[in-house]
Amino acid sequence: MKAKKDFKIEIMAVGSELLTPYFQDTNSLFLTERLNDLGMEVSYKTIVGDDWDDLALCIKQALSRAHIIIAMGGLGPTKDDRTREAFATVLERKLIFNKELLQRIEERFKRRGLSMPEVNKKQSYVIEGAESLKNRNGTAPGLWLDTGSNKIVLLPGPPHELKPMFEESVMPHLQKHKMDYKARKLLKITGLTESKIETLILDLYPDDPDLRLTTLAHPGQIEIHLSSHSIKSQEQADKRLQKLEKDILERLKENVFSTTGEELEEVVGNLLRQNKKTLAVAESCTGGLIGNRLTDVPGSSDYFLQGVVAYSNQAKINALGVSPELIEKHGAVSAQVAEAMSQGIREKAHSSLGIGVTGIAGPAGGTREKPVGLVYIALAWDKGLESIKNIFLGNRDKIKYQSSQKALDMVRRHLIKYEKKKTGMK
Amino acid sequence: MKAKKDFKIEIMAVGSELLTPYFQDTNSLFLTERLNDLGMEVSYKTIVGDDWDDLALCIKQALSRAHIIIAMGGLGPTKDDRTREAFATVLERKLIFNKELLQRIEERFKRRGLSMPEVNKKQSYVIEGAESLKNRNGTAPGLWLDTGSNKIVLLPGPPHELKPMFEESVMPHLQKHKMDYKARKLLKITGLTESKIETLILDLYPDDPDLRLTTLAHPGQIEIHLSSHSIKSQEQADKRLQKLEKDILERLKENVFSTTGEELEEVVGNLLRQNKKTLAVAESCTGGLIGNRLTDVPGSSDYFLQGVVAYSNQAKINALGVSPELIEKHGAVSAQVAEAMSQGIREKAHSSLGIGVTGIAGPAGGTREKPVGLVYIALAWDKGLESIKNIFLGNRDKIKYQSSQKALDMVRRHLIKYEKKKTGMK
Numbered sequence: 001m002k003a004k005k006d007f008k009i010e011i012m013a014v015g016s017e018l019l020t021p022y023f024q025d026t027n028s029l030f031l032t033e034r035l036n037d038l039g040m041e042v043s044y045k046t047i048v049g050d051d052w053d054d055l056a057l058c059i060k061q062a063l064s065r066a067h068i069i070i071a072m073g074g075l076g077p078t079k080d081d082r083t084r085e086a087f088a089t090v091l092e093r094k095l096i097f098n099k100e101l102l103q104r105i106e107e108r109f110k111r112r113g114l115s116m117p118e119v120n121k122k123q124s125y126v127i128e129g130a131e132s133l134k135n136r137n138g139t140a141p142g143l144w145l146d147t148g149s150n151k152i153v154l155l156p157g158p159p160h161e162l163k164p165m166f167e168e169s170v171m172p173h174l175q176k177h178k179m180d181y182k183a184r185k186l187l188k189i190t191g192l193t194e195s196k197i198e199t200l201i202l203d204l205y206p207d208d209p210d211l212r213l214t215t216l217a218h219p220g221q222i223e224i225h226l227s228s229h230s231i232k233s234q235e236q237a238d239k240r241l242q243k244l245e246k247d248i249l250e251r252l253k254e255n256v257f258s259t260t261g262e263e264l265e266e267v268v269g270n271l272l273r274q275n276k277k278t279l280a281v282a283e284s285c286t287g288g289l290i291g292n293r294l295t296d297v298p299g300s301s302d303y304f305l306q307g308v309v310a311y312s313n314q315a316k317i318n319a320l321g322v323s324p325e326l327i328e329k330h331g332a333v334s335a336q337v338a339e340a341m342s343q344g345i346r347e348k349a350h351s352s353l354g355i356g357v358t359g360i361a362g363p364a365g366g367t368r369e370k371p372v373g374l375v376y377i378a379l380a381w382d383k384g385l386e387s388i389k390n391i392f393l394g395n396r397d398k399i400k401y402q403s404s405q406k407a408l409d410m411v412r413r414h415l416i417k418y419e420k421k422k423t424g425m426k
Numbered sequence: 427m428k429a430k431k432d433f434k435i436e437i438m439a440v441g442s443e444l445l446t447p448y449f450q451d452t453n454s455l456f457l458t459e460r461l462n463d464l465g466m467e468v469s470y471k472t473i474v475g476d477d478w479d480d481l482a483l484c485i486k487q488a489l490s491r492a493h494i495i496i497a498m499g500g501l502g503p504t505k506d507d508r509t510r511e512a513f514a515t516v517l518e519r520k521l522i523f524n525k526e527l528l529q530r531i532e533e534r535f536k537r538r539g540l541s542m543p544e545v546n547k548k549q550s551y552v553i554e555g556a557e558s559l560k561n562r563n564g565t566a567p568g569l570w571l572d573t574g575s576n577k578i579v580l581l582p583g584p585p586h587e588l589k590p591m592f593e594e595s596v597m598p599h600l601q602k603h604k605m606d607y608k609a610r611k612l613l614k615i616t617g618l619t620e621s622k623i624e625t626l627i628l629d630l631y632p633d634d635p636d637l638r639l640t641t642l643a644h645p646g647q648i649e650i651h652l653s654s655h656s657i658k659s660q661e662q663a664d665k666r667l668q669k670l671e672k673d674i675l676e677r678l679k680e681n682v683f684s685t686t687g688e689e690l691e692e693v694v695g696n697l698l699r700q701n702k703k704t705l706a707v708a709e710s711c712t713g714g715l716i717g718n719r720l721t722d723v724p725g726s727s728d729y730f731l732q733g734v735v736a737y738s739n740q741a742k743i744n745a746l747g748v749s750p751e752l753i754e755k756h757g758a759v760s761a762q763v764a765e766a767m768s769q770g771i772r773e774k775a776h777s778s779l780g781i782g783v784t785g786i787a788g789p790a791g792g793t794r795e796k797p798v799g800l801v802y803i804a805l806a807w808d809k810g811l812e813s814i815k816n817i818f819l820g821n822r823d824k825i826k827y828q829s830s831q832k833a834l835d836m837v838r839r840h841l842i843k844y845e846k847k848k849t850g851m852k
Binding site: 008019033036046051283289290291293295301307319363 | 434444446447448450452455456458459462467468469471472473474475483487491642651711712713714715716717718720721722724725726727730733734735737738740744745774776787789790822823826
């Protein structure tokens, strides 16, 4: 095995559409993740069109600088699909007709009641010395070739063809070159700013080069990506990671809402189900976003009873029973109105919990006293009521999103407290 | 000027984070769009980390294959930021200290009440012979260098720094090398499948290499990107494009909902406002998505009065006045219930138009008679009622999105008809 530093991997995406403003390669993110799992890092990514000279040049340069080349796209039947031919030409290897492959492609067409167009025949050629890789979801076979100095993988571009092929046919080859054992973890956090999190865990940032901690900030949500690798064993990699995770969780506590990848709406849904509680939502400035997020989760009809989008004052009055005097006195954007909305929807829907959100998403409508981004969120339950004043930054979308995040998080924290109390009472 | 075929442009993104599974370069899409506007095509895109040898190698190869190199990222103050140094080294040019630049950076810190950290000093060095480019939104200056054989642009990575810098300082340089005149247009279509559109406009696909037509399919929406270029004049480019656009519009008619970039919810909002109509929405399987999309548009409170997310039967009965017998007889997912929902919300909200949506978003809940993807959408107005049965394909998200698209489109088509009738009656 070569020293890691000198082991270079290149991912090459082939296709003229990837050089327009409209299309972007996303396969490489998936490939990188799986390569990282084997302890392999990507050194170069190249995107090139179907111009023969450009493609041949990029292949030549890739062969000279990378040990593993994973190229994708350009394996289709049309005359613009030239990845196979270009690699064969640069490598000075023949393309050899493979009868079995042709039959497989013909059968694929036959199963759909079609006969194979003549152009597809070229997909049954394999570069001399290469192993053909089965494509469960398309006609283009992939290819694995070890030339001694380079390992070359050719994959079709469509993600639903590329991904299973990589998992099933390429990973087993790469496993043999696995450089170490890897463990990964994703912590999702809400309710703390990125800088607050950094302060809380500053001394936990690992010195150990085999442990990595990366934070990623989204509106209303921070992600901490942890990874650990070991050249010894999976156990060692796991142990290191678990220690770091445990330390972080002790610092950040219930602000971490997910350690297994779930979205906040899934976490809230699970808590509602576990506690046999139901929810209804009265939204003004979020305009339906909270309902939309809750119902993105399959099975949400178990606990999500009803939503009302009460954009106008009249709707707040008619659909939620908010009193006109209250709106008159405090304004539609106020803690009092948010609270009345949360109580109103809870009563109308006969739900255990009710949420009320009212605010100014902008860009217009802000004043000095009530600026754009001011959002009141209230939560009503059988024995009480809570409301929070927030000032969110960003454009309309971001303000809406952060409001929905905060509202869902209020439900989450309430249910955690509720659970604790119940357990405490035993 | 070189022949176009031989004029190669490379975009290079520098940064180790771009070689992880978490970050993706999006700047290159913006840069490509602006280059295309000048009649320039991108031939290569490269992504490389901050490893010195890798970076130097990529620069060397870029210099050998591209006439214009636009590199971004790695101009910051830390020791990982080495793009400037790497280009200087490969080009064998000195880095020259620029006092004025240093003052500008120091002032930037001073304005925020800070003193400049020592590390930022390196940002005041310029490659010999290069012109420094002002950064309005950060400390890292950009750089323009014409070596005779290559034109090199270095830009900072953050989009809000890169974009204005490219517009203000790089475009004027590139304008001089403008290869032709360009016109672009984006048509957005709903209500037709991609293959139906292809059939309708097949003979309009231009043979002319100076005209380009690309279709892009999204769930519930097809985009047609048109571009035209001319080496003679802007007028010629515009004319060619207008002719093609006119021909396509004649074929696709009112299925084209936007020719100026607007989203469907904006188009619907404008139509509602123009016709002084208001809208209310009763959503079951879309769960708030329609309300959310409508309220993504600033000023939507002018016409969007109220939404109800009636996920449970009880909510359909209580909040929308749907009769329990109707649900019992036809099932919650039926044309009858969709219609009753649309009438119910229209009455409750006192709106001109009411939408009702009920369906099965899956993955569970489907039967042979009522499969996942079955969605009834109804529209109620003062003098009538219309409902459409749809079967959408895809996962839960896609079914929800296509349902919202169809519902908005029903409003759009209704308002166009309404407008026509009014005009006809004059």
